[in-house]
Amino acid sequence: MSIFDKFDHLRQTYDSLGDRAHNPFSVSFDRIESATEGVLGGRRVILLGTNNYLGLTFDQHGIDEAVRAVQTLGTGTTGSRVANGSYAGHGALERDLAAFFGRRHCMVFSTGYQANLGMLSTIVGRGDHLILDSDSHASIYDGARLGHAEVIRFRHSDPDDLYKRLRRLKDVPGSKLIVAEGIYSMLGDVAPLREIAAVKREMGAYLMVDEAHSMGVLGEHGRGLAEAAGVEADVDFIVGTFSKSLGSVGGFCVADLDGFDILRVACRPYMFTASLPPSIIASTRSALQRLDRDKGLRTQLMANATQLHGGLRALGLEVGPHISPVVSVALDEPEVAVRFWNALVEGGVYLNLALPPATPSSRPLLRASVSAAHSPRQIQKAVDLFGEIGRELGILPAEPFVELPRIAVGAV
Template sequence: MASAGQDPFGVVFDRVISATEALIGDHRVLLLGTNNYLGLTFEESCIAAGVEALQTEGTGTTGSRIANGSYGGHSGLERRLAAFLKRRSAMVFSTGYQANLGMLAALAGPKDHLLLDADSHASIYDGAKLAGAQVTRFRHNDPEDLRRRLRHLSSQPGEKLVVVEGIYSMLGDTAPLRDFVEVKREAGAWLMVDEAHSLGVLGENGRGLAEAEGCEDGVDYVVGTFSKSLGAVGGFCASDVEDFDLLRLTSRPYMFTASLPPSVIASVTRAIEVMESQPLRRVRLQRNVRHFHSGLQAAGFSLGPVASPVASIRCPDQETAILFWNRLLAEGVYVNLALGQATPEGKPLLRTSMCAEHTPEQIDHALATITAVGQSLGMLDTFAAGTAAE
């Protein structure tokens, strides 16, 4: 990677101009890989709320929630989240990663079973390790495979918790959630859905895939993050389960981590209000998704199975992916380079994500640049030949 030029760990944005542009040195770059789906990182009211909290409550809490880290804003945000998600209870974590880590470790123990989609995020697998439960993987987005595995486990003691995601972060595909709800009900299991990439994106009100699929009542636990659509950092879990607050006493990543600073809590609280009151942001996002995805398809790139804010270009090998990524960066288009264990089946990808604030002109520029670089690398000919052979 170093011999090919830049590497993702070494890229530094010297100045972020807006939700869609930044400077690397004096080189202007179009941001096409930030997960900033609704463009709220530069929303003036969110910034103002954060600044006010920073000035009145200081830079940080310097403690965990069970020590000195519970401020009025933390409890207020939990109530606001619960109301938005139409759930009885919610709790806030310092990162989305910790939300998965903390919930899985608190909910499942050595005598229980965690059934994970094979393409689950690293935080889900790490949470399973911390839980010490027996882990069973089922084929990606395959309800029948999950059904078979639950039947196999039916005679074994312990609770069964199924974990899936709303939008999968690498290929942008969604879970067949209604089918998973049916399977978990048949088996008397529990279901957790990670809506990290679908919160604010899917559903009439932006509550995620469960809302979009009309099966929120079949989801026992919703986890997610503030670092995508809400433009900040942090994580959460929400549920209607009774005695939910007991999880605050058993979740180690919640108990032993400093709580979020008041400025982040304030900006996220305001971001939820913006997300609710400005549905046109989702409309613009979906318009941009259709524009960009159809352009990549027309150019002949091999993409994920559905059009979503995440669009990943499949590359024939790692060397081509690294070269492609470097050339795009040199041309002023920043995307994500995804290699190795981070991707399904370890296949190299160039991952992009759309933002509601991208203009049609920016998308056209990105499409033209990506297509030109792809052609120069012979990628479009390669995929055309592969498609013809199939």
């Protein structure tokens, strides 16, 4: 008997991957050459699975600001935000984010995961109700578990089911908080936020939107799905991350509600975690400024997403329902998916492999994330390689069929 026996089901899944050249769960890059290229196992690969949506990880101004911060403020704060870990830059970044979203308040966390963990475990408690989309990110579920509110799930992106569940709670005491995401990370689909906001208004609930994958992607100013859908006034809390469009690490929550700042001494994941290093704060502020002023990045990003989504769909592969920077191909068998993923890496394209039960449809996914920094040539190379491998594995017919592209999510 071992303390690790409880993980036998995971070990069986891991072992079932077989003896492949590359293991998707233990990838270690030799080096990263740019926002779109790296070296893996001695092979140069296109990076098509990094969530680096605006390609800002190698932005020169951001690098310069980070270096300057290290040289003047050191490598870390060695303390939490409520101890010695609040420097001038931390407050400045919170003010920048609040201004960007048009809100009065902002809290910055050390990771995006902690932003969800901290907010959801703090703002609702015993006697309250947390109503989650069934396909919510792991950080949302973990935040729900850490707190003490009653958790209720509604069917994925189904406002009617949300309404039915809230209606049953109409006369039940306690606050009700709905949680949805802008772009869902597995399939790249977009929440029906206008309809969800309408339910929220009618039922007197609060609404939190996780814009992790939609900040910098959707909306005229890049504020995410709430902006694109025209419902910013209905969203009480916006949570996001720096590790996607802003090219660093960290998370945040912005809000307009009176009394928000009490969360700084009520939220345990905020209080008891070391704050972000000054270099991260500096590069993140630089990236936010670039996002705010350079709309061309979003335009190029959506053009690249449209090229990849349309190219894979034209091959006959099953992709997600919306065009977004997350472009996933669904397959039927995990073993085939592992072989496909290894062949992509061998052919010079790195992306993510997601296996059940971590996928919403219990089917394996080859998950790509597009960047504004990708060139049309790189996107086409990936499409061509998908087609070549798909035909070799017998997944695709000998000749691809052609179908009109779908409407991009930017039109929401």
